[in-house]
Amino acid sequence: DSGVTQTPKHLITATGQRVTLRCSPRSGDLSVYWYQQSLDQGLQFLIQYYNGEERAKGNILERFSAQQFPDLHSELNLSSLELGDSALYFCASSVAQRGATDTQYFGPGTRLTVL
Amino acid sequence: DAKTTQPNSMESNEEEPVHLPCNHSTISGTDYIHWYRQLPSQGPEYVIHGLTSNVNNRMASLAIAEDRKSSTLILHRATLRDAAVYYCILRVWAGNTGKLIFGQGTTLQVKP
Numbered sequence: 753d754s755g756v757t758q759t760p761k762h763l764i765t766a767t768g769q770r771v772t773l774r775c776s777p778r779s780g781d782l783s784v785y786w787y788q789q790s791l792d793q794g795l796q797f798l799i800q801y802y803n804g805e806e807r808a809k810g811n812i813l814e815r816f817s818a819q820q821f822p823d824l825h826s827e828l829n830l831s832s833l834e835l836g837d838s839a840l841y842f843c844a845s846s847v848a849q850r851g852a853t854d855t856q857y858f859g860p861g862t863r864l865t866v867l
Numbered sequence: 868d869a870k871t872t873q874p875n876s877m878e879s880n881e882e883e884p885v886h887l888p889c890n891h892s893t894i895s896g897t898d899y900i901h902w903y904r905q906l907p908s909q910g911p912e913y914v915i916h917g918l919t920s921n922v923n924n925r926m927a928s929l930a931i932a933e934d935r936k937s938s939t940l941i942l943h944r945a946t947l948r949d950a951a952v953y954y955c956i957l958r959v960w961a962g963n964t965g966k967l968i969f970g971q972g973t974t975l976q977v978k979p
Contacts, residue, residue, distance in 0.1 A: 795967075
């Protein structure tokens with residue numbers, strides 16, 4: 753158990769809909785990262801928040817947005833869903849904002865299926 | 868970001884050592900070498916990291932070539948639970964973000 757929790761575990765929805773994925777980081781961790789894992793693209797970084805502020809953006813679509821709340825939990829919002837958004841979404845947390853030695857701890861993921 | 872190259876897949880027998888190679892010929896002097904692994908149906912987990920010297924922890928050892936253009940993750944006695952995708956990742960010391968850039972990784976099969 754990494755200490756990072758994600759809800760829900762599974763989500764099935766229809767095209768055009770909007771969903772919210774939730775992540776609670778490990779106690780004491782200020783950074784939250786979101787990653788998407790699909791069969792064709794592999795694991796890709798989406799976005800990072802540190803202590804409530806956005807720190808880095810990766811290959812995140814404009815239809816996707818995220819935020820980190822004062823209690824440090826984070827939500828990833830996916831809207832106008834398309835079939836291609838079906839994937840595993842992982843949240844990770846770490847202590848630091850950046851750095852080459854900071855360890856990231858990953859949650860169990862949310863499997864999103866868009867029908 | 869510097870790129871890593873790993874074999875797509877490897878096989879090992881249970882209780883034998885496994886050497887997982889990674890090439891990173893464009894590594895810079897301040898890049899750290901990290902290994903993460905992803906067990907089936909789980910999120911990735913940290914395994915080990917190093918800069919220049921060989922490193923050991925309870926999970927594995929990391930052997931880094933003298934020129935740092937390659938490294939090897941060593942599992943001393945593979946178990947069935949070690950079957951996973953292993954990712955070799957370079958992390959920049961001076962980078963302004965902590966993001967991980969995952970390649971395709973090496974899928975390790977462990978045979979009983």
